[in-house]
Amino acid sequence: MLKKTLLASLVLPSLAWASCPEYLDQTMRKLHSQESVNLCAVQDGKPMLIINTASHCGFTSQFKGLEALHEKYAGQGLVVVGFASDDFRQEADTEAEAADICFVNYGVTFTMLAPTAVKGDDANPVFHELAEQTEAPGWNFNKYLVDRDGKVVAHFGSRTTPDDAELVDAIEKLL
Template structure:
C-alpha cells in the first residue's frame, strides 16, 4: 500500500493556508493568457471539480453543463477548473480558438488552463496525482470531484453528463 501525503501548509501574502495538497501548489498558465494561477491560492481549502477538456470533441457541449454546475455551486464553495488538453487529439489548433470555444461559444467563466498533458509521463502534477488517487482520463471530459483536503471522492468518465444526479450528489457531499 502506497502512502500519499496530501496536506501541507503554504505561506503566501504573509498568511498560512493549511490543508492545501502539494499537487495543487503549482503555477499553471490560464488559457490564452500569460496569467499564472496557483490552485492553492485561488481556492485554499475549497472543494474542486477538475475536468480535462477539448474544444473539438463529441463531449465539448458539456462546457454548458459545467458552467451551470459552476453557477449552481460556486456560492457554496465549489471551484470548477478545466484543463485543456490535446492528449486525445481533439483540442483546437491554437489557444485563441480554444478560448473562443470556451468563453464565447459556451460562456465559460470558471478557470480554464492552457493546454497541458493529462495522462502519461508528461501529465501535469494535478493529473499525475489524480491518476494515483483514481485513474488517468481515458478520454476528454473526465470529472474529478475533490474535497477540501485534496482527496478525490469520485471520478466520472466522459459519458457522465454534468447534470447527472450521481455527479451532483458527489459534489454536494464535499460542500
C-alpha cells in the same frame, strides 16, 4: 488600519492554503492569457471539480453544463477548474480558438488553464496525482471531484454529464 488588513489579506495565504496538498501547489497559466494562477490559491480549502477538456470533442458541449454547475455551486464553495489538453488529439489548433470555444461559444467563467498533458509520463503533476488516487483519463471530459483536503472522492468518466444525478449528489455532499 483597514488598508493594512486588506493588504495582509491579499499578501498572506489563508490557513486553508497553507495546508494545500503538494500536487495542487502548482502555478499554471490560464487559457489564452499571460496570467498564471496557483491552484492552492484557487482551491483555498474548498472542494474542486477538475476536468480535462478539449474544444473539438463530441463531449465539448459539456462546457455548458460545467458552467451551470459553477454558477449554481460557486457561492457554496465549489471550485471548477478545466485543463485544456490535446492528449486525445481534439484540442483546437490555437489557444485563441480554444478560448473562443470556451469563453464565447459556451460562456465559461470558471478557471480554464492553458493546454497541458493529462495522461501518461508527460501528465502534469495534478493529473499524475489524480491518476494515482483513481485512474487516468481515458478520454476528454473526465471529472474528478476533490475534497477540501485534496483527496479525490469520486471520478466520473466522459459520458457522465454535468447534470447527472450521481455527480450532483456527490458535489452536494461535499458542500
